[in-house]
Amino acid sequence: MPRIVREAEVAWEGTVARGSGVVSAASSGAFALPVTIASRVGDPEGKTSPEELLAAAHATCFVTSLGSELARAGTPPERLDVHCLITMDEVEGVGHRIVSSTITARGVVPGADAASFAQAAEAADAGCPFSALIKASATVSIEATLEEGASR
DSSP: OOOOOOOEEEEEESOTTTOEEEEEETTTOOOEEEEOHHHHHSOOTTOBOHHHHHHHHHHHHHHHHHHHHHHHTTOOOSEEEEEEEEEEEEETTTEEEEEEEEEEEEEEOTTOOHHHHHHHHHHHHHHOHHHHHHHTTSEEEEEEEEOTTOOO
16 A cells, blocks of 8 residues: 555634634545634534544544455445544543544444454454544543344
8 A cells, every 4th residue: 555645634713712713624625614612622523623523533434444454354344434532631641632433333244143244343453543543642432332233
């Protein structure tokens, strides 16, 4: 696989406390999202935060990794739904840090059973670069559930 490089940028106006910005996908142009410090520590009010963007990135990385693992096992998914919950907390003596990422994956996978789906989820976590990145300083937990109608 070739080296992958992507870019994002933020244009910010005003102070951190009262200002606001727009984070943009510079590589693809796929999004331009408003961001404020208030959206990071309080009610998002329609704006995003670095933690929400990390959750989106981890969920996307995991779902593609899981889909690849299932296809490699001969059971390509019909549907995968992945939710990621990023938690940032105060760490004594260090300050605020990302302390965990919790992935919840549900899938409709013809030909798979609960054990093979769980095994694919474990392999997906091991192969997901964002899981590896987060595990360098926080915990990652995975809950994988095969939905009804999956074994046809």
